[in-house]
Amino acid sequence: MAVKRILQLGNPLLVKKSSPVRFPLNDEVKTIILDLSDTLEQFRIENDYGDGIAACQIGSLRRLIYIIMPTGEFTGVMINPEFIFQSEQVREVWDDCFTFPGMLVRVPRSEVITVSYQNEIGEKKTIEATGRFAALLQHEIDHLDSVLAIHLGLSVDALMTRDEWIRIGRPE
Numbered sequence: 001m002a003v004k005r006i007l008q009l010g011n012p013l014l015v016k017k018s019s020p021v022r023f024p025l026n027d028e029v030k031t032i033i034l035d036l037s038d039t040l041e042q043f044r045i046e047n048d049y050g051d052g053i054a055a056c057q058i059g060s061l062r063r064l065i066y067i068i069m070p071t072g073e074f075t076g077v078m079i080n081p082e083f084i085f086q087s088e089q090v091r092e093v094w095d096d097c098f099t100f101p102g103m104l105v106r107v108p109r110s111e112v113i114t115v116s117y118q119n120e121i122g123e124k125k126t127i128e129a130t131g132r133f134a135a136l137l138q139h140e141i142d143h144l145d146s147v148l149a150i151h152l153g154l155s156v157d158a159l160m161t162r163d164e165w166i167r168i169g170r171p172e
Helices: 027-047 131-144 162-167
Strands: 052-054 064-068 075-086 090-096 103-110 112-118 124-130 159-161
Touching (some): 027 052, 052 131, 075 131, 103 131, 112 131
Antiparallel strands (some): 052 064, 075 112, 090 103, 112 124
């Protein structure tokens, strides 16, 4: 329905846990879902990157994430997403976030995960994700649990600007 302002690092809503969404969806939640879609699409147009957004990033403490994976694994809303499985096999990735634009943080992410969620009509679904998609889902679900990527940084040396990351060849 509208492109919303994305909250920035330091906003207290970003470090509050999000509440579950009840079914059937009310008009307020349906509007938030549309706002997430519109906001993510606009961010992608303006910045040429961005695959997911959590409701808390636009000021709503609801367990909603919206994903647009360019590789086709998933597009749409995940309602009340929860981890069912996270592999012990972990890889380090450069994680970026709309809430701290221009900065990346080196964080550990499980290589394989399984997530349960509900769709817009309340059907329970599960999805397995690997690699980049797994890292994205972990990032967005962390938002719902009041965890930011900067909280997971591996060390004080685990920060880099997006411009420098691009300049040196987008290292893994």
